[in-house]
Amino acid sequence: MAEIILRCKGNIGIMVEAEVIRPDLFAGKKKEEIEELLVWQGPKPLPLSEFFDVDVSRAIPSDTRPEEANILIEGDVSRVKRIGQGMLAGRIEICGSAGMHLGAEMAGGSILVRGDAGSWAGMGMLGGKLHILGNGADHIGSAYRGSWRGMTGGEILIDGNARSQLGGGLAGGRILVAGNVENFCGIRQSGGLILVKGSAVRGTGAEMNGGTIAVCGAIKQFSPGFVETSREENVLLGDVQLEGWFGKFTGDYALGKNPKGSLYCKGGLEDASNAQFR
Amino acid sequence: MTATTNNTTIIRNGHVFDPLNEINGDIKDIFIKDGKVVSSLTSAEQRDATIIDATGKTVMPGGVDSHSHVAGAKVNAGRLMRPEDHYKSVRTRTALTHSGSGYTVPSVYKQGYDYAAMGYTTVFEAAMPPLEARHTHEEMRSTPILDMGAYLVLGNNWFVMRCLKEGDVEKAAAYVAWMMRTHKAYGIKCVNPAGVENWGWAKNVHGLDEPNIHFEVTSREIIHGLAEVNELLGLPMSLHLHTNNLGHPGNWEITRDSLAIPSDIKPSQKTGVEWAETKMNSRRKQSVYLAHAQFSAFGGSSWRDFQSGVAGLVDYVNKSDHVVIDNGAVPFGPATAMTGDGPAIHDLYMLSGQKWSNTDVEMECGSGVIPFVYLKSSPISSIQWAMGLELLLLINDPWKTIMTTDHPNGGVFTQYPQVMTWLMSKKARDDTAKECHKWAYDKSSLGGVDREMSLYEMAILTRANPARTIGMAHRKGHLGIGADGDVTVYDIDPGKLNLNDTAALTARLARPDFTVKDGRIVARKGEIVAVPEGRRYYCRPYVDDALEKEMLADVKDWFKYYTVGFANYPVPEKYLKNPVAIPVHNAEAEALVRR
Numbered sequence: 006m007a008e009i010i011l012r013c014k015g016n017i018g019i020m021v022e023a024e025v026i027r028p029d030l031f032a033g034k035k036k037e038e039i040e041e042l043l044v045w046q047g048p049k050p051l052p053l054s055e056f057f058d059v060d061v062s063r064a065i066p067s068d069t070r071p072e073e074a075n076i077l078i079e080g081d082v083s084r085v086k087r088i089g090q091g092m093l094a095g096r097i098e099i100c101g102s103a104g105m106h107l108g109a110e111m112a113g114g115s116i117l118v119r120g121d122a123g124s125w126a127g128m129g130m131l132g133g134k135l136h137i138l139g140n141g142a143d144h145i146g147s148a149y150r151g152s153w154r155g156m157t158g159g160e161i162l163i164d165g166n167a168r169s170q171l172g173g174g175l176a177g178g179r180i181l182v183a184g185n186v187e188n189f190c191g192i193r194q195s196g197g198l199i200l201v202k203g204s205a206v207r208g209t210g211a212e213m214n215g216g217t218i219a220v221c222g223a224i225k226q227f228s229p230g231f232v233e234t235s236r237e238e239n240v241l242l243g244d245v246q247l248e249g250w251f252g253k254f255t256g257d258y259a260l261g262k263n264p265k266g267s268l269y270c271k272g273g274l275e276d277a278s279n280a281q282f283r
Numbered sequence: 284m285t286a287t288t289n290n291t292t293i294i295r296n297g298h299v300f301d302p303l304n305e306i307n308g309d310i311k312d313i314f315i316k317d318g319k320v321v322s323s324l325t326s327a328e329q330r331d332a333t334i335i336d337a338t339g340k341t342v343m344p345g346g347v348d349s350h351s352h353v354a355g356a357k358v359n360a361g362r363l364m365r366p367e368d369h370y371k372s373v374r375t376r377t378a379l380t381h382s383g384s385g386y387t388v389p390s391v392y393k394q395g396y397d398y399a400a401m402g403y404t405t406v407f408e409a410a411m412p413p414l415e416a417r418h419t420h421e422e423m424r425s426t427p428i429l430d431m432g433a434y435l436v437l438g439n440n441w442f443v444m445r446c447l448k449e450g451d452v453e454k455a456a457a458y459v460a461w462m463m464r465t466h467k468a469y470g471i472k473c474v475n476p477a478g479v480e481n482w483g484w485a486k487n488v489h490g491l492d493e494p495n496i497h498f499e500v501t502s503r504e505i506i507h508g509l510a511e512v513n514e515l516l517g518l519p520m521s522l523h524l525h526t527n528n529l530g531h532p533g534n535w536e537i538t539r540d541s542l543a544i545p546s547d548i549k550p551s552q553k554t555g556v557e558w559a560e561t562k563m564n565s566r567r568k569q570s571v572y573l574a575h576a577q578f579s580a581f582g583g584s585s586w587r588d589f590q591s592g593v594a595g596l597v598d599y600v601n602k603s604d605h606v607v608i609d610n611g612a613v614p615f616g617p618a619t620a621m622t623g624d625g626p627a628i629h630d631l632y633m634l635s636g637q638k639w640s641n642t643d644v645e646m647e648c649g650s651g652v653i654p655f656v657y658l659k660s661s662p663i664s665s666i667q668w669a670m671g672l673e674l675l676l677l678i679n680d681p682w683k684t685i686m687t688t689d690h691p692n693g694g695v696f697t698q699y700p701q702v703m704t705w706l707m708s709k710k711a712r713d714d715t716a717k718e719c720h721k722w723a724y725d726k727s728s729l730g731g732v733d734r735e736m737s738l739y740e741m742a743i744l745t746r747a748n749p750a751r752t753i754g755m756a757h758r759k760g761h762l763g764i765g766a767d768g769d770v771t772v773y774d775i776d777p778g779k780l781n782l783n784d785t786a787a788l789t790a791r792l793a794r795p796d797f798t799v800k801d802g803r804i805v806a807r808k809g810e811i812v813a814v815p816e817g818r819r820y821y822c823r824p825y826v827d828d829a830l831e832k833e834m835l836a837d838v839k840d841w842f843k844y845y846t847v848g849f850a851n852y853p854v855p856e857k858y859l860k861n862p863v864a865i866p867v868h869n870a871e872a873e874a875l876v877r878r
Contacts, residue, residue: 152367153638261636 013080028095148174297337345769346403517553519754535592575611
């Protein structure tokens with residue numbers, strides 16, 4: 006099964022919830038069966054064909070292996086939510102931008118977005134790979150609202166910027182951002198790695214109790230509950246090599262007496278001048 | 284089964300377990316007409332009846348939960364602060380039922396359906412702050428199927444404390460009577476007496492004879508005073524007591540001493556209701572009903588030497604005839620602790636670091652909410668699991684015990700079938716002990732307990748005794764002539780009961796073949812098939828006019844301290860769906876007067 010192409014038919018009004026767009030779910034299905042899969046628009050369940058043309062001309066019908074299933078999405082799906090949610094295997098490529106909850110709770114396979122991803126992409130991710138070539142909105146790779154235990158495995162790559170609460174409650178896996186992040190990146194983090202090549206605004210690592218955050222640019226407003234423990238050069242975080250001198254901070258002491266979170270910041274205290282409030 | 288649109292139902296050939304009528308698995312037919320159990324039906328009525336064939340099955344009265352937290356401000360606070368609790372626990376709408384969500388704190392509709400699907404037809408909300416009574420009734424009004432009522436939180440009420448300090452029990456009684464009529468409340472709940480008031484000053488009380496701030500009244504005076512008020516008025520249920528130092532290692536002693544306080548008070552039910560026929564006396568015998576005993580039976584002196592303190596408490600209960608307890612079992616898994624005991628929630632926050640909330644209910648009480656997970660890997664949770672079961676298995680007389688999880692504090696009500704299985708099967712307990720921390724058996728006596736409860740005993744713990752303890756046995760908790768036609772038919776053949784297949788036993792207890800409410804089938808194998816509206820019970824105690832006038836003049840003056848006006852304080856009966864007022868001390872001549 007080489008590739009199934011979904012072509013978005015045009016402007017979508019009320020956002021569509023399409024958790025059925027999953028390569029492992031498409032695997033082994035005929036064109037008609039895929040067209041009949043139900044998506045929700047507001048209170049109405051509608052067939053996928055209401056919003057997409059399904060093209061299976063490049064698919065190999067005899068190949069039903071989920072891990073070999075590919076979905077290529079063409080057109081603007083920034084108003085289509087939950088693409089790839091919970092997927093276990095296979096690959097999705099989105100030519101434009103994707104709506105909210107992209108790849109939420111995915112456990113395997115990969116998603117590539119050539120445009121931007123909406124909020125909550127990779128929420129509670131268990132495994133697999135999510136690559137966003139554009140920007141990510143809020144709560145990327147975060148825990149579900151109210152929960153303090155989020156992503157436990159897998160990898161999220163963002164070539165652009167992400168907004169607030171990136172990797173909230175991160176417990177495992179890693180998130181790499183080439184650009185900048187905004188507020189509360191890694192809030193309540195307990196494990197895993199967040200690497201931000203650019204800068205962060207404030208609240209970085211707030212209430213974190215484990216795991217690692219590295220910010221290569223500046224942190225505009227440093228969290229008060231962090232204490233500088235050392236200065237390190239060319240830090241190696243797993244297979245990620247950082248270059249230059251970094252200040253290493255432990256926190257967040259706002260949470261308890263013996264927090265286990267590590268926060269690396271380029272330049273250390275010079276860039277984080279108001280760090281030691283302890 | 285033939286479904287017809289008549290008003291008669293027959294449950295044929297089942298093994299009936301009806302302890303208040305001393306029926307222990309006998310094969311019997313149950314006849315229901317116009318919602319009530321009757322001795323027989325005419326042949327014409329039989330011909331048109333809805334017939335349930337219960338051959339080879341277990342038939343019990345509908346389940347009665349005398350202690351659950353299912354309605355009101357703190358339950359809703361739990362729902363609001365826990366979106367993650369609702370995310371994965373969802374019920375979709377059907378042609379008959381509403382949608383709903385929530386695991387430990389489900390939405391009102393889901394609660395009603397889940398209870399009914401499990402064979403329960405009557406559920407009482409165990410803590411209604413007076414100022415939140417309107418909210419509580421609004422939620423109960425929206426809860427489908429179940430018959431309900433709520434206990435009024437009075438243990439730290441300023442007016443009550445002032446009366447008790449002045450030694451004026453009659454005025455306190457007159458006030459409580461007025462409060463119950465005003466808020467449509469069923470019973471009296473007393474939470475951390477004297478302590479919750481101190482919590483307003485970031486303090487607590489830790490002994491029974493420690494006067495609290497300003498009112499200078501002690502826990503002992505409040506427990507005795509409210510128990511006396513309860514029996515002066517002649518309420519259907521006794522005082523429902525949540526003791527001091529809840530959740531503190533070593534608290535079993537203060538619990539035992541608290542239970543001893545009302546031992547001199549004679550139970551006295553003076554309700555003007557019709558009593559359905561029972562073989563046993565269906566009037567309550569206790570003058571104190573201890574809430575969630577597990578949380579009040581901690582041994583040791585710290586978390587390091589923590590152990591079960593159940594043995595000492597059980598010893599006292601076994602020797603006393605004025606006590607009934609519900610256990611507050613811990614069946615492991617997610618829970619949401621919610622209580623009127625604000626400091627206890629703060630203690631849990633200090634232990635767990637979880638998100639939490641506390642509320643002060645002006646001049647009346649307080650409350651707090653915090654999510655909690657009982658893990659099998661945790662030594663403390665494992666001991667608490669053992670303690671919840673020890674309490675029910677070590678108290679010899681089942682008529683002193685009620686099975687609860689203090690939903691959603693120790694666990695969720697949908698885990699009742701699992702708790703029943705542990706009580707019925709030693710193998711089930713041993714299997715779980717192997718999975719959890721070894722302290723479960725090392726720091727309790729549960730491992731040495733061989734008792735396996737019978738279906739008859741389960742019917743006492745989940746039907747007959749909760750109903751009798753809260754004074755609802757005039758119509759609930761049994762299948763005597765005149766009782767409500769609430770019946771559960773389990774797919775369990777008592778003759779072929781296999782206590783080794785514990786998973787199957789739990790599944791059968793969780794999804795009875797039929798739940799019948801007022802003679803109508805409401806659930807079939809877990810599926811809701813009818814959604815009648817339940818009743819809301821409350822008490823209407825009367826006191827002498829002169830005493831009432833004197834008390835009211837005082838209360839009206841007292842209202843200058845309230846943020847709500849006196850006229851806006853009462854909950855009108857229109858907030859209740861199918862209200863059933865239980866007259867207490869009704870006859871003029873009998874009305875409570877100054878002694």
